Amino acid sequence: MADEDTIELVREIDVDKYKYGFETDIESDFAPKGLNEDTVRFISAKKGEPSWMLEWRLEAYRRWLNMEEPKWAKVHYPPIDFQAIYYYAAPKSQAAPKSLDEIDPKLLETYAKLGIPLKEQEILAGVRKQGEPSRLDDAIGSEYASGKVAVDAVFDSVSVVTTFKDELAKHGVIFCSMSEAVREHPELVKQYLGSVVPQGDNYYAALNSAVFSDGSFVYVPPGVRCPMELSTYFRMNAKNTGQFERTLIIADKGAYVSYLEGCTAPTRDESQLHAAVVELISHENAEIKYSTVQNWYPGDKEGKGGVYNFVTKRGDCRGHHSKISWTQVETGSAITWKYPSVLLRGDHSRGEFYSIAISNGRQQVDSGTKMIHLGKNTSSRIVSKGIAAGRSDNTYRGLVSAHRKALNARNFTQCDSLLIGDKCGAHTVPYIESKTSTAQFEHEATTSKISDDQMFYCRSRGLSQEEAVALIVNGFVRDVLQQLPMEFMAETQKLIGISLEGSVG
């Protein structure tokens, strides 16, 4: 039972509950500290980029200079000194690894510690050890054991390894690091980069456009159903660095792809900046499923350190009958500022957003989604579950809008918040804009706590207080959990338990 796992895991962790808080001692290549045009040129040169790419970056940088930091979110943090950050850090030992053997063993160790199944055999075996019967198998069936996941691992600023490339290539699927895509598939990058999130979209997107170092690139050709889950793991390691990755996923006509993203960072007293941009493009009849488990270092109990997660994620349903689905589990980061959105441009296109945001300690979450209905007969669905504990603040902020020509647009939104303790806050800030009478929007939000009745019932059945909370919370987020790919579902249930540790009693 997943809840037992949760309790077990919580028990295993002694002092520091953030288990990914270690730092890997690895030699890194840094760009000079601070940000100016030379930094941008340095990064571009390091990546061996063509001149059009450099120009694109410089354009973004110039725009960024004239922009102001957004202040509207319900988050508070000391001003960020953008000149005190290293904008580029790369593990030194490898230039361009051909296979896993060439990679610094320390790196592999790191990934092993993170529980990332990089090596093929491990992937085939899932997370269980060889020859050992797994509880996971029982929980989620045998599909998982045979399922393959192609992984792109990004360490600080560079992508260190991408697995299963050859097999994907057989199907015509391109899955590589962003820098490789710029070199190998310039025509695709030129066509799509910045077409959903332009350089000057917002402050952090502009910053990212100027200094993004790596990220993943996926292209699924027409009519192809990507044969396996694609996955990226982001790891922020070096001190005083910012991580700026850029992900671009294109599903051509009739294609399908499911993509997973996971993130962690070491425990540090200083805060680190993470400003990523993700662009999804879904053509006619195509579908993209994007899942994130975000577990950046949240800072300690007093709110010291932690990652500032300022991310721009946007999907574009460009063709008719296209679909984009975002699923996110947010447990980490000191501050989260993230609104995965969908532009529903094609007729009959569909957008979905499923989110679990858990905040504890002094975490601040301001997250939500935007569903912009532009095409006819478009539909969208939003299910957001926020759980606030400790002294945290958890805000849902979302927009649903229908333009005049978005005939028969349909939206359903449900935002539920659960408060654990009386020192935290849960807020809901939805915006609804309907410019046509044929649109039908429904929105509902509730805020509640775990009721004494629920607690009493569980306790009377012999569950301990922590077990009872884990059970009830897992039930609360069930609607969203079910949207996660199998691989993530079990992990997430555990993560929820860990994130809420110490929040009751």
Place this chain on the structure above:
Amino acid sequence: MNVMTTMTPAEQALGLTLPNRREEEWKWTDLRRFVERPYGAVVPADRKAVERLLAQSPFAGLKGPRLVIANGVVDEKLSRLAGVKLAKGAAAVAHEDVLLSLNNKLGVAGATLTFEGAVDQPVVIVFVTTGENSAVASRLHLDVAEGASASVIEVHLGEGAYLHNPVVSASIGKGARLDRVKVEQEASSAQHLSHLIATLGANAILNDFTLTAGAALSRQNVNVDFTGKGSNLRVNGSYLLTDSQHADTRLIVDHKVPHCTSRELFKCVMAEKARGVFQGKVIVRPDAQKTDGKQSSHALLLSETAEFDAKPELEIYADDVICGHGTTCGDLDHDHLFYLRSRGIPEAEARSLLVQAFLAEAIEAVENEQVREVLTEMIVERLV
């Protein structure tokens, strides 16, 4: 972002800068663009026009006490103040807001109504504004003493293209009750910028209903603060907008103390190119445990060019609470329409019936049957 901009002629005339859509609360109602007429000073009300408008008032038939405020000044001759305690001047209010600043800037003496004991008949308060091109402020304070119960009906009428800025404050004492009905039926080219600030003591009740039907622009700010335990609040509203009318209600319910209940229900109907906005916010402060708050806003768009924007907000800092909000927006249900038509009811009538039914839920909160009937009649008249 402190960009210095030159004041528009309208702003210069009013003597203050108006908020624009870059300010969160004015996102959908860019006051700077709406108020483009450089309004002049208040002129004494045209007596004949006032009498004519009073006769047309939907509540002209009610025989009880009546207070007439014409162009911001109490008209004692037209008022019937038997049994009503009226005093000059109105207590200052603690909120900071551009509509209050405007009220202070325009300057008005104001009046205070004090209620003690139980009042059996509602007091009709008629705000009449006349005069082309003038900016008129009104100021009224309702003081409902401990244990008292009061009922008021606020009617806003007028003639001409004017700006009316009424500020009404209400303090509802311990165990007291106030029933308030507001009918905003300003002249079709008028601009109505109102603010209601209500404070509830312990075990108090406020039951409020607003019908927004008049004015080209209607912006209504409402602040309700709970300051004593065990109080009960109901704020309902209906919009009945057409042509290019624009109405925006910004409602903030602040639960500062535990054990209070609040209910808000807004039913908005927009036809033609009308635009309705509802911004409701429920704040539950850290100590306000056992709060029970529920907010709903529903919109009916009767034409493809009508628009509805909503921002129902919850800001909650206490854990032992039940809070929720719901918003829906759409067209008349085609099945309902089909059903009525299949029973031989002509389309226009069927539509009118459905709109009435839609609005009825919000009006139900009005407990005085006579008043409820007048409101229903007004709606039926407008829908025909």
